[in-house]
Amino acid sequence: MVTGMTNGRTIDIAPSILSADFSRLGEEIEAVRRGGATILHVDVMDGHFVPNLTIGLPIVKSIARTTELPIDAHLMISEPGRYAQQFVEAGASMVSIHVEADVHLHRTLALIKSAGAQAGVVLNPATPLETLEEALPFADYVLLMSVNPGFGGQKFITTAIDKLRRLRRMIEERQLNTRIEIDGGIDLENIASVVAAGAEIIVAGSAVFGAADPEAAVRRLLEATVQWV
Numbered sequence: 001m002v003t004g005m006t007n008g009r010t011i012d013i014a015p016s017i018l019s020a021d022f023s024r025l026g027e028e029i030e031a032v033r034r035g036g037a038t039i040l041h042v043d044v045m046d047g048h049f050v051p052n053l054t055i056g057l058p059i060v061k062s063i064a065r066t067t068e069l070p071i072d073a074h075l076m077i078s079e080p081g082r083y084a085q086q087f088v089e090a091g092a093s094m095v096s097i098h099v100e101a102d103v104h105l106h107r108t109l110a111l112i113k114s115a116g117a118q119a120g121v122v123l124n125p126a127t128p129l130e131t132l133e134e135a136l137p138f139a140d141y142v143l144l145m146s147v148n149p150g151f152g153g154q155k156f157i158t159t160a161i162d163k164l165r166r167l168r169r170m171i172e173e174r175q176l177n178t179r180i181e182i183d184g185g186i187d188l189e190n191i192a193s194v195v196a197a198g199a200e201i202i203v204a205g206s207a208v209f210g211a212a213d214p215e216a217a218v219r220r221l222l223e224a225t226v227q228w229v
């Protein structure tokens with residue numbers, strides 16, 4: 001069994017169910033768990049903050065009843081503070097909000113934590129790391145988008161590698177334990193470089209559920225992280 005440990009850091013593969021077959025969601029989740037996935041990434045879109053609509057609270061509730069995997073709710077919605085707590089109550093163990101969508105970041109992060117989940121801050125590809133400056137100490141993890149949010153199956157934006165390195169440095173300089181998550185266009189080709197640059201939680205949608213065998217796809221992604229770093 002391949003475990004996601006590298007250089008003392010724990011690597012989590014977090015398949016994004018956005019690319020799963022929703023008519024067989026339970027089986028798909030069980031397959032990626034067998035492959036070694038340790039987190040389940042759930043993309044929530046409101047058709048306003050991003051130009052797409054996906055899933056919401058009822059699905060999170062059903063998933064939470066059927067799997068032991070921690071649910072990572074990525075809220076791509078405007079004013080996430082209005083809904084963040086409900087996602088924790090629905091069963092999410094991690095809830096992340098976009099800096100571009102919330103003018104009360106500190107309040108929402110505190111709300112998520114007091115509801116009992118880990119709180120994450122998300123940055124779009126063109127949003128500078130400087131916007132994290134004040135919020136960083138209040139976040140359990142930072143999610144860097146390596147595509148523009150809204151759709152699965154997009155191409156990895158390569159400048160994310162340098163952004164990951166700079167974020168890693170920023171966290172180390174402040175002696176924080178903040179974890180780094182990366183999301184968008186991750187595949188077998190680039191997973192080793194994002195891990196080497198500092199990412200610990202690796203989201204993969206189409207590279208997992210677009211593959212003929214999602215279980216094997218997760219296993220291969222995990223192997224690629226330990227093999228090359």
Ligand code: DX5
Pocket residue numbers: 016018019041043074147148149150151152153154183184185186203204205206207
């Ligand atoms: C994009 C979502 C991603 C997406 C990733 O808005 O936040 O989580 O599902 O899918 P891939 O891995 O196909 O880019």
Ligand code: ZN
Pocket residue numbers: 016041042043074183203
């Ligand atoms: Zn996502």
